[in-house]
Amino acid sequence: MATATNAPEFTVSELARALKKTVEDSYGHVRVRGELGRVTVAKSGHVYLDLKDEQAVIDGVVWKGMAAQLAFRPEEGLEVIAEGRLSTFPGRSKYQIIIDRMEPAGAGALMALLEERKKKLAAEGLFDPERKRALPFLPRTIGVITSPTGAVIRDILHRLEDRFPVHVLLWPVLVQGDRAAAQIVEAIQGFNSLPDNGPLHRPDVLIVARGGGSIEDLWCFNEESVVRAAAGSDIPLISAVGHETDTTLIDFASDRRAPTPTGAAEIAVPVRRELIERVDLAGSRLSGALRRSVDRKRSDLGALVRAMPRAENLLFDKRQRHDFVSQRFDTALKTGVERKRGRLETLAAGLRPAALQRDINQARRRMTEVSRRLQPAYGRQLRQHTREVASLGARLDSLSYKNVLARGFALVRDEAGGVVRAGSSLGEGQALMLTFADDATRRAVIWDDPARPSAAPAAKPRKKAAKKPPPEQGNLF
Amino acid sequence: MSDTRPDDIKAMSFERALEELEQIVQRLESGEVELEQSIAIYERGAALRKHCETRLKDAELKVEKIVFGPDGRPQAEPADLDTPG
Numbered sequence: 001m002a003t004a005t006n007a008p009e010f011t012v013s014e015l016a017r018a019l020k021k022t023v024e025d026s027y028g029h030v031r032v033r034g035e036l037g038r039v040t041v042a043k044s045g046h047v048y049l050d051l052k053d054e055q056a057v058i059d060g061v062v063w064k065g066m067a068a069q070l071a072f073r074p075e076e077g078l079e080v081i082a083e084g085r086l087s088t089f090p091g092r093s094k095y096q097i098i099i100d101r102m103e104p105a106g107a108g109a110l111m112a113l114l115e116e117r118k119k120k121l122a123a124e125g126l127f128d129p130e131r132k133r134a135l136p137f138l139p140r141t142i143g144v145i146t147s148p149t150g151a152v153i154r155d156i157l158h159r160l161e162d163r164f165p166v167h168v169l170l171w172p173v174l175v176q177g178d179r180a181a182a183q184i185v186e187a188i189q190g191f192n193s194l195p196d197n198g199p200l201h202r203p204d205v206l207i208v209a210r211g212g213g214s215i216e217d218l219w220c221f222n223e224e225s226v227v228r229a230a231a232g233s234d235i236p237l238i239s240a241v242g243h244e245t246d247t248t249l250i251d252f253a254s255d256r257r258a259p260t261p262t263g264a265a266e267i268a269v270p271v272r273r274e275l276i277e278r279v280d281l282a283g284s285r286l287s288g289a290l291r292r293s294v295d296r297k298r299s300d301l302g303a304l305v306r307a308m309p310r311a312e313n314l315l316f317d318k319r320q321r322h323d324f325v326s327q328r329f330d331t332a333l334k335t336g337v338e339r340k341r342g343r344l345e346t347l348a349a350g351l352r353p354a355a356l357q358r359d360i361n362q363a364r365r366r367m368t369e370v371s372r373r374l375q376p377a378y379g380r381q382l383r384q385h386t387r388e389v390a391s392l393g394a395r396l397d398s399l400s401y402k403n404v405l406a407r408g409f410a411l412v413r414d415e416a417g418g419v420v421r422a423g424s425s426l427g428e429g430q431a432l433m434l435t436f437a438d439d440a441t442r443r444a445v446i447w448d449d450p451a452r453p454s455a456a457p458a459a460k461p462r463k464k465a466a467k468k469p470p471p472e473q474g475n476l477f
Numbered sequence: 478m479s480d481t482r483p484d485d486i487k488a489m490s491f492e493r494a495l496e497e498l499e500q501i502v503q504r505l506e507s508g509e510v511e512l513e514q515s516i517a518i519y520e521r522g523a524a525l526r527k528h529c530e531t532r533l534k535d536a537e538l539k540v541e542k543i544v545f546g547p548d549g550r551p552q553a554e555p556a557d558l559d560t561p562g
Contacts, residue, residue: 137492138532148542148556157540165538170556172542190543190551200543200553272536275495279529282498286526289505290519297512 016090023095027086032058032097033105034082039074041067047178049074051082051097059096060084067178071216072104073223078113079105103216110215114222118249121224126231127252133236135256135267136204138275141167142268143203143235145187148172152211152261159265164272169203175210180220184208188229188237205268206233208250209240209261221248230254240264405437486524491532498525 010018037050037057045064050057060082062070074080084099104110121127142160146152148170160166171191173183194202208230210218220226221241230237231253239254240261251257258264397403405411412420413433420432426446435441486494501522504510510518542556 137490157538161538165536168538168540168556169553170540170542171551187543194551200551272533275491275529276533278495279498279526279533282495282502282522283526283530285502286498286505286519286522289502290515293505293508293510293515294512296508 013090016088016093019093020088020090023086023088029083029085030097031081031083034058034080036074036076036078036080039076047074051080059094060099061096062099062102066100070102070178071176071214072110072219073178073181074102075113079109081105110219114215114249117222117224118252121227121249122252126227131231132255135236135238138164138270139166139204139268141169141201141203143169143171143191143206144209145171145173145184145191145206146209146261147175150211152209155260155262156207156209156265159262160269163266164269164275166269167201169200174220176213176217176220181223181226184220185225185229188226188233192234203235206235206237207240207258207261207264207268208237208254209258209264210242211261212243212246215246218242218246218248221250226250227253238264238267402437402439405435408437411435483521483524486521486528489525489528491529494525494528494532498522498529501525 032051034051034053037052039047039049041047045067047062047064047067049060049062051060052058062074072078080102081104082097082099083101084097086095086097088095125131144153144156146156152175153170157168160168169191171187173187174180175184188206188208191203191206194200196202208221210221218241221239227249230239230250236255238256238258239248239250240258240263241248241250244259256267258267401411411434413435414420415431415433417433420426426432428446428448430446432444432446433441434444489497501518505515505518505522540556541553543551544554546552
């Protein structure tokens, strides 16, 4: 059990309040150096973060109003010096540092961060020279992204007015503090997403500008989102941040880097007066050149006209030649006709009737002569052919079967006219036709029966048998 | 005077128009252009010159500021900046 009983008793609330008072009184203003741990931006806009070193961690908070004024965006790993007061939240009795001011712990820390980021973005190709787009020679509209207050926009407008007044569309942004980066990104993308034919003329070139300041002041132009937006802009973009010696990452990603905002205006537009002079000069040279050209051509023409021979002289030659040729033509025509006429007469002489008659008579005599010689020759030939035919006929007769008949044989044929060569097959009553040497053909019938011995063998209708009977026998049938 | 610029010149950028004008001047000055062609070229040069002059004459500083309408879309209104002069 407890031995000391004279100690006063607190309620929890009393103790918590007492602690809060002690902490706030003792640490009403502190300056602490440490590394940022986890950083959270709440929806309310308050920023909650951890401040730490190797052994310890303290919670920290930057209220919304203060956060907007920070020159840089708190990032994990960044070494910072924070100023503020300590307090506790009685509900949890946790103490935390309420930060009023915070800055990177020396430029060295930021530079190291910058170098690291630059390497990373360069490795991605965001700074490649081939990404750079040419600026328009004479933009109609220039989009300027900067603070609407301050010297920067005035410097730009002033220099534009001097050189070549154009249409300027200002997209007002914060150029410092926690919200600057997001606004600048929105402005770059906003200009790019304007339609070509919308009520708002899409700028032909963009200028992102800010005046000089510390590295912390310019920090938003090192933000990765801003660098990426500048690199991704379709509209050519000129960066003009700080003074000539200040270099931020947007300068590497932009298409042109201007040393100052005034310089950006000079890069963006040519000098109108010079252009007017150029156009005037070209215009007067144009008129002069045409005039001289026409003058020169006129004098060339004059020279040619003077050098031109007289028309009569040009024609004289031709006319003489014409005369000469037409003379020769008449002569040639006459000669030609004469020659043709001579030939015609020669031919006509050949056409006289006497000559024709003579030719006819000559032909007739020749024909008579030929026909006279033709008749004896024809007779001779005819007699010779007759003799030959007779001779051939005799030879033919000597080979005829009729000669055999003349020697007493008869030709035996059946009724169909076929020659009968064998008698044994002939039946009784069969009709036969017998042809004799005097061409007479008589019919006979077989009447003997081979079975009857009395049959007269002389009647056998065989050629050989028919040879023996006298010719008169045939007549007996 | 009515605008007699050909359409292709109307659409031409100032820079290209000026370049072509200067080329035309050089060609005409060289004297190597035929008469009829030189007149046509001159007329084109005159149109280009007019185009350039119009563009130069139109130059006027007009400053507008982006504001956001109730629909959240950007729109322009005349900028009331404390510009000098």
